[in-house]
Amino acid sequence: MSTRTAAPTRREQILNEAARLFAERGFHGVGVDEIGAAVGISGPGLYRHFAGKDAMLAELLVGISGRLLDGGRERVAASTGDPAAVLASLIDGHIDFALDDRPLITLHDRELDRLRDSDRKLVRQLQRQYVELWVGVVREIHQDLPEPVARGAVHAVFGLLNSTPHLSPTGRGTPRRAVAETLLRRLAHGAFAALGDPDSDPDPGSGDRAVRP
Numbered sequence: 155m156s157t158r159t160a161a162p163t164r165r166e167q168i169l170n171e172a173a174r175l176f177a178e179r180g181f182h183g184v185g186v187d188e189i190g191a192a193v194g195i196s197g198p199g200l201y202r203h204f205a206g207k208d209a210m211l212a213e214l215l216v217g218i219s220g221r222l223l224d225g226g227r228e229r230v231a232a233s234t235g236d237p238a239a240v241l242a243s244l245i246d247g248h249i250d251f252a253l254d255d256r257p258l259i260t261l262h263d264r265e266l267d268r269l270r271d272s273d274r275k276l277v278r279q280l281q282r283q284y285v286e287l288w289v290g291v292v293r294e295i296h297q298d299l300p301e302p303v304a305r306g307a308v309h310a311v312f313g314l315l316n317s318t319p320h321l322s323p324t325g326r327g328t329p330r331r332a333v334a335e336t337l338l339r340r341l342a343h344g345a346f347a348a349l350g351d352p353d354s355d356p357d358p359g360s361g362d363r364a365v366r367p
Contacts, residue, residue, distance in 0.1 A: 165203050167193045169217075172210045177257035177319075181211060181265050211265060212273040218258045219280035222251060226287045237294035244288060245311075245342045249335055252318040260319045285309065296349045307349055311342050 162170060171192035175184040186207060187197035204210050225247050233240040252259065266274060288308040293299055315338055 164193070164195075168200060168203055169210060169214055172207070173214050173255075173257040173261060176211065176214075176265065177260040181207065181268055208268075208270075211261070212269055214258060215262060215266060215269060215277050216273055216280070218251070218255060218262075219277045219284070222248070223280050223284045223287070226284055230287060230291070237291050241288075241291050241295060241346065242343070244291065245315075245339060248312070248315050249338050249342075252315045252338065253331060253334060256319045259316050285312075292346060292349070295346070299349055303349070307346065311345050314338070314341055314345065 168189060172184070172189050175189060175192065184207070185197070186200055189207075189210075190197040190200050204213070226244055229243040229247055230240055233243070262277075266277065269277065285305065285308055289301065289304045292304045292308060293301065296304070318334070318338075321334060
């Protein structure tokens, strides 16, 4: 399940181009006129869709956090009860996001603090719920795993998957994209599988210590 579905509306086209430009040149390095030109409308015409650049940035970051959470919940709800299959589905969904929406990963890293407090808190709230969805599935597979360790593992895998902005460009459907998908999938599954390996933790007591999220 990708984070994208139908053909983009005009509003979505504006957001897509805003995300690309913000990621390439920074939030303050892009003007409204440039975003408008990228979608074939005048800069002032954008104000029929958004109050300004701040509103675009908020919708981009709140929107993707919400879509990830909704998509994860759909995958869990559609499961047949096998937690390993659910985890595999969650991994595939996040890989789709990480490859299709790389500008949003860059935006989150660079521009999250530019959001007003209420929007930033909403992003964090949605992200926490998404993390806890994964934590629940991981602990169904590794039932003796302390919750803080499971949470730390989920954050580590997110860090791995969200490294895609540093990959060379990959077009949808190309062999290079398939290679990236395969590599990310293997790394993510390998990281979670290591949680069940008693030799993977050099300090047997470390599982009882909190892992910072």
